[in-house]
Amino acid sequence: MTYDFAVIGAGVSGITSAITLAKKGFHVALLEKADRTAPLVRGFSRRGIHFDTGFHYTGGLGSGQPLDVFFRYLGISDRIVSFQYDEDGFDLFSCENPGFEFRFPTGYNRLQETLGEAFPRERGAIANYLAQVRSMCASIPYLNLNMEIDPNGALQRVLGPTLQETLDALSGNALLKSLLSTHSLLYGVSCNEVAFAQHAAIVGSYYESVHGIRGGGASLARAFDGRLAELGVDVLCNSKVTGLSISNGGALSGVRLEGGDSLACRGAIATIHPRLIPELAPEGTFRPAYRKRLGTFEETISAFACFAATKMPIPTLAKTNRFLIPDTESIYQLGSRPIGRAPLYLTAAYKNGETNPQGFIGICPTLFSAVSAWESSSFGNRPEEYRLYKEQALARMQAQIERAYPDITGNVQFIEGSTPLTIRDFCSTPLGGLYGAKHMVGQFNPHSATRIPGLFLAGQAIVAPGLMGAIISGFLACGTLLGHDFMRRELKACC
Ligand SMILES: Cc1cc2nc3c(=O)[nH]c(=O)nc-3n(C[C@H](O)[C@H](O)[C@H](O)COP(=O)(O)OP(=O)(O)OC[C@H]3O[C@@H](n4cnc5c(N)ncnc54)[C@H](O)[C@@H]3O)c2cc1C
Structure with a gap:
């Protein structure tokens, strides 16, 4: 069987692309190397607490705003329940030195x-x-x-x-x-x-x-799964794409999978990290300069994160995230400060189904070099020195959080940490970048169209990270294929 399109990677951008193509009547295969779709935003649960990983909150989801329109187009609006963050302070900025607090209103x-x-x-x-x-x-x-x-x-x-x-x-x-x-x-x-x-x-x-x-990224992932099934997209998890097949005429004709299987298709949208694209394409299909450019993209900052459950609920964390900033300089060079004295993002975690936070997630920007000594180790098989590093970093981070938020002091039931190595392995970003390739001055991120007829790119590296950026990248790739006027008309019909 030959698919009309294969979409490589079932993150938000891949799912957006697959839904858009399937809505147009194409026969689509969505290929994901993980065992479930949307692994980044799905999060995980420990002892009844749901911890979000790649999705905590978003802008633009108010009625009639862009993400609201996109969700309606994608057919997931009725499958999720959104809630508004505190209009008087969705984010609380706390600077330790000089002491200053600011609540960002909407x-x-x-x-x-x-x-x-x-x-x-x-x-x-x-x-x-x-x-x-x-x-x-x-x-x-x-x-x-x-x-x-x-x-x-x-x-x-x-x-x-x-x-x-x-x-x-x-x-x-x-x-x-x-x-x-x-x-x-x-x-x-x-x-x-x-x-x-x-x-x-x-x-x-x-x-x-x-x-x-409500229910965090897991609810979003379930909503996407339901819609993909409804539209008849063939979702193939545990399907890592290892190569692109190119016809004699130079156009994309299929993808090869780990284990030796292959899948024939007339076109593909790849949503994986751009650094991984050259590994998939046969020698000679991309110009050396393009190959080099993709292969040397600078990576966004990595992070050390903690996931904790508390004995008592922490209502002050509901509907307001915290940004803890040690001093006015500390935000300028992300990753330059040691854990415990670096900027820190703190957000709520909920018992499954409840609305009062019973845990928290802390994220601290950290350079990959902090863990590069153990980069050849794999999950479940890391050396003792790494375990010690993680333990000490976690203790410093917990102390910083408790200093700033006394209602958390003595209230922690359990706490676990993750490092840039965890992010590297979990997010498939070569250097543990939280958001994949950087969007920065001087770095030309790739376009949706490529030199290989039939191959298009989407994903957070193309437009921007975040739910909004990933979804727009899917529309941009589909618009490149189907016509931007068509795409815009379809979206406007959902306004
Ligand atoms: C800690 C953290 C917190 C975040 N918080 C927020 C937030 O609050 N709000 C927000 O809007 N955004 C947030 N983001 C960003 C957001 O999660 C991402 O920008 C977005 O999910 C990226 O989607 P994507 O489809 O571009 O990439 P991905 O989700 O990375 O999708 C790519 C998919 O491709 C798969 N893959 C890789 N290689 C292969 C292969 N060879 N074959 C098959 N499949 C492959 C991967 O497993 C992955 O599922 C956060 C990110 C992180 C890391």
Whole structure:
């Protein structure tokens, strides 16, 4: 049997691509190397507590906003229950030195007002910054369904200016600049590397509205599974793609799977890390320069994370995430500070089905080099030194959390840690990058179209990380195939 399309990787971008193609009537195979679809966002459970991994919260899911429209198009709106984060403070920024707290409210106007109250002398800079974020978001195709694909627009995200340059031009206030750079933890690139345009494209939707999904990423994954089944997509888990088959004419004709099987198809969308693409393509199919470019992409920051259950519920964590920032400089070079004295993101974990948090997840940006001594070890088979490193790092992280949030002190029932090696193996990112390849000034991430007829690319490396970026990358790949006008019309019908 020959499929119309094979989609490689059943993450959010692969599932989006598969649903879009199946809706158009194509016969689609969705190939995933893990034993379940959407492994990154699905999370895991320990002793009745659900811990999210690749999805905690999202912007743009308010009624009629882009993600709401995308979910309706994908047919999952009725299969999930979303809830709004605290409108007065979806994220609480706490700077230890100088002592300062700021609650990010939702809505551009309220954010401008609240920032202005905290920084009265910076009202002009704040208004200017928010206006720039807003206009940048409005210029992004698919985020704005009326925008045409414009290669020059995409270039802004490669040529700069950086977020830091933009903020420096607006204000001299270190605390304000640190505050506005904090969300760099959501995409894993330091503010002196990320283009302002890229930063704006990601944070802009969070400034509009912030939602979570009841049951977390697992509910989202189940909703996707139901929709894929309904549309007749052949979902093949435990199917690692090891190569692309190319016809004599040079077009894609199939994919090869680990174990020796192969699958014939007329086209494919690959959503895996771009560094892994050259390994799949036969020698000579890509130009050496392109192969080298894909193979040398810089990676987003990795992380050390903790997953804890508490004896008593911690209501203060419900609907508000915490960003703990040791000082105004610490957010600038992600990964440069040791665990325990580095910026830290803290979010809630819930007992299955409940709405009062009974646990937490902490994520601290960490360089891969912290664990590279053990990079040849594999899960379940790591040496004693690694275990010691993990234990000490976990103790430092727990102490930092308890210092900042006394209601957690003495309340921890159990706590486990994960390191950049865990992320490398779990997320299939070669250097444990939280969000795969960086989007940074000077790095030309690949386009959806490739030189091989029939092969297209999607995934967080193409547009942006996050649910929104991964979904748009799927639409972009399908739009490249089916026509962007068609894609936009389909999406607009769901507005
Ligand atoms: C700790 C963490 C927290 C996050 N929190 C949020 C959040 O709160 N909100 C938000 O919006 N985003 C969040 N994200 C980001 C978001 O999860 C990702 O950007 C998004 O899920 C990426 O989707 P993707 O489809 O591009 O990639 P992936 O999910 O990585 O999909 C690629 C798939 O390909 C599979 N694969 C790899 N190689 C092969 C092969 N050879 N053959 C077959 N299959 C293969 C992989 O197993 C994987 O399932 C978070 C990420 C992390 C790591």
